[in-house]
Amino acid sequence: MNRDESTTTIRGILGEIAPEADLDSVDPKADLRTEIDLDSLDFLTLVEKLAVTTGVDIPESDYRDVRSFSGLVEYVTARSA
Amino acid sequence: MPSLGADMTEGTLTEWLVHPGDVVHRGDVIAVVDTVKSAIDIEVFEEGRVEELLVEPGTSVPVGTPLARLASVNGSVQPEPTDPESTEPESPEPETPTTVETTRPSSPPSPVLRHLAHDRGVDLSTVQGTGPDGTITRSDVEHTARPVRADRLQASPYARRRAGELEVDLATVHGTGPDGAVTVSDVEAAAGPAPPPEPVRAPAPAHATAPAPQQERAATAAERAAAMRNAIGDLMARSKREIPHYYLETTIDLGAATEWLERFNADRPSAERVLPVALMLKAAAIAARDVRGMNGFFVDGAFQRSTSVHLGVAVSLRGGGLVAPAIHDTDRLSVPDLMVALKDLVARARAGRLRGSEMSDPTLTVTNLGEQGAEAVHGVIYPPQVALLGLGRVVERPWAVDRMLTVRPLVTATLAADHRVTDGHLGSLFLAAVNDALQRPEDL
Numbered sequence: 001m002n003r004d005e006s007t008t009t010i011r012g013i014l015g016e017i018a019p020e021a022d023l024d025s026v027d028p029k030a031d032l033r034t035e036i037d038l039d040s041l042d043f044l045t046l047v048e049k050l051a052v053t054t055g056v057d058i059p060e061s062d063y064r065d066v067r068s069f070s071g072l073v074e075y076v077t078a079r080s081a
Numbered sequence: 082m083p084s085l086g087a088d089m090t091e092g093t094l095t096e097w098l099v100h101p102g103d104v105v106h107r108g109d110v111i112a113v114v115d116t117v118k119s120a121i122d123i124e125v126f127e128e129g130r131v132e133e134l135l136v137e138p139g140t141s142v143p144v145g146t147p148l149a150r151l152a153s154v155n156g157s158v159q160p161e162p163t164d165p166e167s168t169e170p171e172s173p174e175p176e177t178p179t180t181v182e183t184t185r186p187s188s189p190p191s192p193v194l195r196h197l198a199h200d201r202g203v204d205l206s207t208v209q210g211t212g213p214d215g216t217i218t219r220s221d222v223e224h225t226a227r228p229v230r231a232d233r234l235q236a237s238p239y240a241r242r243r244a245g246e247l248e249v250d251l252a253t254v255h256g257t258g259p260d261g262a263v264t265v266s267d268v269e270a271a272a273g274p275a276p277p278p279e280p281v282r283a284p285a286p287a288h289a290t291a292p293a294p295q296q297e298r299a300a301t302a303a304e305r306a307a308a309m310r311n312a313i314g315d316l317m318a319r320s321k322r323e324i325p326h327y328y329l330e331t332t333i334d335l336g337a338a339t340e341w342l343e344r345f346n347a348d349r350p351s352a353e354r355v356l357p358v359a360l361m362l363k364a365a366a367i368a369a370r371d372v373r374g375m376n377g378f379f380v381d382g383a384f385q386r387s388t389s390v391h392l393g394v395a396v397s398l399r400g401g402g403l404v405a406p407a408i409h410d411t412d413r414l415s416v417p418d419l420m421v422a423l424k425d426l427v428a429r430a431r432a433g434r435l436r437g438s439e440m441s442d443p444t445l446t447v448t449n450l451g452e453q454g455a456e457a458v459h460g461v462i463y464p465p466q467v468a469l470l471g472l473g474r475v476v477e478r479p480w481a482v483d484r485m486l487t488v489r490p491l492v493t494a495t496l497a498a499d500h501r502v503t504d505g506h507l508g509s510l511f512l513a514a515v516n517d518a519l520q521r522p523e524d525l
Contacts, residue, residue: 020399037399039451040356041427047351060346060354 001054001080006073013049017042028070035069054080082114082136084144085121085440087464088316092116093141094148096241103131104154110436112148113241117308118402120242123437129153198222219421236263242433246301247272302400309402317461324379324467325500328459331512333519334482335475335490341522357475358449359420361492361515363525365470366390366411368514369445374503375496375511376444378465384502393443393463394423396430404430405446405463406439416525450474457493467502470515471495 001009011023014036021036032038038046051057056079058066066072082092096113105111110122111131129151136148198205203222210217236244236251240263244251247268254271256263338360346354369376369390377386391407398404408414408422429435448460449472458471473493480489494515498508518525 018399034453037453039453040358041424044351044354044356045424045428051351057350060343 001077003073003077006054006076006080009053010050010069010072010076013046013053016049017045026069028073029068031067032069032072033067050076056080082142082144082146082148083123083437083441085114085116085437086118086316088312088319089116089144091141091143094136094138095120095245096138097134099131099134099149101131101133105129105131105151114437115242117312118404119305119309119433119435121435121437121440123148125151127151236268240265240268243268306401309398313403316463320461320464324462324464326462326497327500327505327508329496329498329505329508329512330457330459331494331509331516333492333494333516334480335492335519338519338522339475339490353417355416355420358451358472359416359423360519360522360525361449361472362392362394362408362411362423362447363414363416363419364515364518365445365447366392366414367518367525368511370412372507372511372514374507375468375498377467378444379467379499379502380465384467384499387444389444391442391444393446393466394426395446395448396427398431404435404440405443405448406430406435407443409438409442445470447472457495459495460497462497462499467499468508468511469497471497 014021014023014032018036018038023036026032026035033043047058054076056076058075062075066075082094085092093115094112095115097111098113099105099109099111105125106128107126108124111125112123114121114123130153132150132152134149136142136146142148198208205217205222208217208221209215211221212218236254236256241251243249243265244254244263249268249271251263251268254263254267257267335357338357342355342357342360369392373386374384376390377384379385389410390412391409392411393405393407395403395405406426408419408426411419414422426435426439443463443466445466445468446463447470448458450458452474454474456473456476458473460469460471462469471494473495475490475492477488478491479486480491481487482489494512496508496512498511
């Protein structure tokens with residue numbers, strides 16, 4: 001998956017979890033949890049859906065690398081087929 | 082019409098999901114009821130055949146009004162269920178011939194599995210179990226092809242309600258959900274750019290044309306949110322008027338629990354991981370079971386202790402608003418099963434697909450502020466319950482362990498309790514029990 005594909009996929013998943021969030025105004029470097037009000041269950045759902053759609057299942061030890069939108073995109077892009 | 086909360090006086094029957102002549106089993110969802118806050122799937126608690134539906138869809142009736150008449154099924158071969166766990170009609174007969182060694186019957190499907198099967202339209206008695214002793218597993222249910230039910234459009238209660246609001250005929254909507262189910266976005270897409278104008282209630286648009294779909298949806302959603310806010314406000318005001326609250330607070334060291342979780346989650350796929358809140362809920366359930374006076378209802382001037390523990394979990398809804406539906410028999414669920422139940426409950430709460438029993442059955446509520454929350458919450462008890470457990474954000478703080486200074490993850494647990502039922506002594510025992518349970522996470 002290239003960066004554009006990852007971005008689209010991640011945006012799609014975030015749109016399902018937080019349908020009322022304005023994804024265009026999200027600061028890509030800021031913590032996603034505060035940007036679009038995700039709690040720990042939402043974040044786990046995000047990780048689960050990413051695992052299903054991209055095959056990349058982010059372990060807890062790597063959570064600190066995927067706090068931001070851009071971090072998430074980079075991580076998924078680097079590890080997906 | 083069931084009471085789906087202490088604040089409910091009436092409900093609107095929006096849709097029947099059974100017809101006269103259908104046989105129903107305990108726990109089946111048979112109708113959708115609209116309350117001021119949301120649409121709820123109503124379950125039936127008897128076995129029988131539907132004889133007559135007494136209330137027309139669209140009618141609002143007071144709580145307690147009979148909605149349908151059932152007749153008992155004659156010549157039924159099922160034994161009278163004394164314990165729902167052991168004699169549910171959905172329990173499968175083992176398909177493979179039993180050998181001499183396998184004399185243990187397969188475990189009946191758990192409530193979580195029965196609900197999953199029901200939601201997917203799967204008849205559990207036809208599912209081949211691949212678990213130990215032929216037990217049906219979650220994956221067995223998920224892999225069973227959903228039978229085609231041409232007589233019933235697959236659409237969630239929320240999608241149906243939106244279709245009603247936007248005056249969209251569900252039968253004409255192309256469904257993009259699982260197995261062609263119609264989702265809310267399908268309905269809203271089908272509503273098109275020029276929906277019929279909503280008289281009076283929509284905000285006055287800048288142009289003198291029909292309100293744009295965005296505005297019309299906002300008007301209805303805003304009304305819902307306002308109605309929910311009012312309902313919550315009324316219930317909280319009543320609680321404060323009637324219940325003499327007292328408050329206790331304790332700090333819980335989650336070091337053992339977080340270490341256990343890290344090890345548990347490390348080699349598990351995300352779908353099987355457990356969050357701290359699941360451990361805290363299990364600990365609360367055990368404490369509710371073991372310490373008297375926190376688990377039950379205050380009705381007609383007296384406390385009625387509940388032998389079952391159905392923890393209400395406060396869930397904030399993304400559009401604003403709060404519901405606190407129950408996870409049934411929380412104390413009897415394993416931590417992984419509790420996690421599955423919690424994820425399912427929160428998803429359905431946000432999608433407006435909660436069940437009547439989840440609204441009426443909580444025996445004690447837990448409110449967890451979560452990662453963005455404040456450090457402590459002193460909450461308001463949901464009548465007719467008699468206590469509320471509050472959990473703040475987990476924080477890293479200096480802490481004394483064996484007379485040495487270290488840093489530990491801590492959570493502030495608070496108890497709001499009904500002084501007509503308990504006092505500080507029992508309340509303290511309850512919080513101590515929650516704390517103790519969390520110090521031995523492997524036993525939860």
